[in-house]
Amino acid sequence: MSDYVLLVFEGEKTEPKIFKSLQTHYFNNAQSTVIRATYDAEIYQLWRQVAGEEHLDLVEEIRNRNDKNTKALAGIKRDQVSQIFLFFDYDGHATSASDEAIAKMLSYFNNENNNGKLYISYPMVEAFKHIKRATNFRETTYEITKGKKYKNHVDSSTDFPDIRKFNKSSWNYIILENCKKANLLVRGVYRKPSFRKVLENLKQEKIFDGQRKHHIIPHGQVAVLSAFPFFIIEYFGENAYSQI
Numbered sequence: 001m002s003d004y005v006l007l008v009f010e011g012e013k014t015e016p017k018i019f020k021s022l023q024t025h026y027f028n029n030a031q032s033t034v035i036r037a038t039y040d041a042e043i044y045q046l047w048r049q050v051a052g053e054e055h056l057d058l059v060e061e062i063r064n065r066n067d068k069n070t071k072a073l074a075g076i077k078r079d080q081v082s083q084i085f086l087f088f089d090y091d092g093h094a095t096s097a098s099d100e101a102i103a104k105m106l107s108y109f110n111n112e113n114n115n116g117k118l119y120i121s122y123p124m125v126e127a128f129k130h131i132k133r134a135t136n137f138r139e140t141t142y143e144i145t146k147g148k149k150y151k152n153h154v155d156s157s158t159d160f161p162d163i164r165k166f167n168k169s170s171w172n173y174i175i176l177e178n179c180k181k182a183n184l185l186v187r188g189v190y191r192k193p194s195f196r197k198v199l200e201n202l203k204q205e206k207i208f209d210g211q212r213k214h215h216i217i218p219h220g221q222v223a224v225l226s227a228f229p230f231f232i233i234e235y236f237g238e239n240a241y242s243q244i
Contacts, residue, residue, distance in 0.1 A: 043088035084116035089124035093147030119227035128226035185210035
């Protein structure tokens with residue numbers, strides 16, 4: 001039986017470029033077949049569907065979302081998909097935004113071998129390139145109410161404008177900066193955490209708790225963080241992390 005890994009992205013604009021880069025630099029020697037699909041809606045719509053269906057078959061739901069997904073998953077049964085990873089934006093500016101829903105989703109989607117594992121970008125997917133070496137990434141935040149302007153803001157605030165030009169060094173720098181920042185958010189220490197600390201303390205639930213405690217509730221902002229560094233570390237393990 002074939003072993004498939006399903007990566008579900010929120011959108012269809014930036015995410016395919018990220019997927020291609022991940023394939024090139026990380027999945028090129030993977031034993032499993034990796035499939036990309038999109039949900040084509042924000043995270044809060046996904047939660048309404050999950051909450052409304054007691055036994056949601058996520059693979060079937062994703063398969064039926066659009067024609068591209070149907071083609072990508074053609075002939076693949078649910079039990080052939082061994083792992084599911086979901087990548088969504090926090091999108092706190094959305095009219096349906098709900099921190100309660102985010103907390104419930106992180107609890108529900110917490111196992112890639114079962115319901116799937118959710119990774120969240122703050123404030124949205126473009127956070128992966130929202131880094132300038134001349135600026136202290138530690139202090140980089142964004143106001144939640146200005147979410148619709150975020151994409152344009154990032155375009156003028158990055159040293160990594162074109163993901164097509166990313167190499168392993170680019171990803172390593174981004175991973176390191178995001179790990180240090182998450183470590184500060186969760187543990188109060190701005191430095192590269194050990195691999196064990198990443199797995200134990202820098203989980204998505206704890207990162208969200210840190211965002212709420214230090215940024216969302218008191219200041220109406222989020223600390224800019226990308227979902228992808230934590231996926232890369234957790235999926236590819238200590239060997240990949242030791243190279244950073």
